[in-house]
Amino acid sequence: MLISDKQHQANRNNAQHSTGPTTPAGKEAIRFNALTYGLRTRVTILPDENAADYSQLWDELDADWQPQTRTERCYLETMVTSQWLLRRVAESEQQIYTFVAFGEERFKMLTYVAKQRAQLERSFRTAIEDMKQSQKERQARQPQPAKPAPAPVHKPAEPQAPPPEYVMSERAEAHPLFCAPETPYTL
Numbered sequence: 001m002l003i004s005d006k007q008h009q010a011n012r013n014n015a016q017h018s019t020g021p022t023t024p025a026g027k028e029a030i031r032f033n034a035l036t037y038g039l040r041t042r043v044t045i046l047p048d049e050n051a052a053d054y055s056q057l058w059d060e061l062d063a064d065w066q067p068q069t070r071t072e073r074c075y076l077e078t079m080v081t082s083q084w085l086l087r088r089v090a091e092s093e094q095q096i097y098t099f100v101a102f103g104e105e106r107f108k109m110l111t112y113v114a115k116q117r118a119q120l121e122r123s124f125r126t127a128i129e130d131m132k133q134s135q136k137e138r139q140a141r142q143p144q145p146a147k148p149a150p151a152p153v154h155k156p157a158e159p160q161a162p163p164p165e166y167v168m169s170e171r172a173e174a175h176p177l178f179c180a181p182e183t184p185y186t187l
Contacts, residue, residue, distance in 0.1 A: 075131040
């Protein structure tokens with residue numbers, strides 16, 4: 001659809017008046033207008049949430065999964081963010097029951113919360129499966145240490161017959177030390 005030059009100029013003039021707030025108070029007031037509820041929010045931790053709890057969640061899942069590649073770290077980020085937002089969704093659900101009167105508005109809000117919960121749980125499960133697959137593939141690519149050759153199987157030796165008992169002869173002359181020929185002794 002083409003617009004006239006006159007309409008185009010009017011749009012440009014109106015756009016000059018739509019620059020948003022210019023004062024610090026105005027900017028502060030609209031800071032969270034673009035906040036979306038999902039995995040890719042601009043702000044993961046809201047002002048009333050505890051950043052230390054988020055860090056602890058991250059550290060615990062990092063210790064559990066020990067990601068080694070950039071892709072695995074992305075899966076970890078998805079798992080952490082999903083769990084963090086699931087906690088927020090649970091708190092939202094509690095607030096709906098507490099502060100929204102019984103009726104159609106509460107039903108709409110709870111329906112939305114249920115959709116969010118399902119999406120985040122699915123995202124978490126998918127990230128876990130993707131992480132498992134990635135780690136399995138990474139381990140398959142790594143050279144496996146050579147397995148030592150199995151020790152040869154030896155048959156047990158036949159029990160050897162004991163050697164015949166040595167019997168010394170009665171006479172010393174028959175002994176091998178005494179059987180050497182005599183040499184003349186000279187000084």
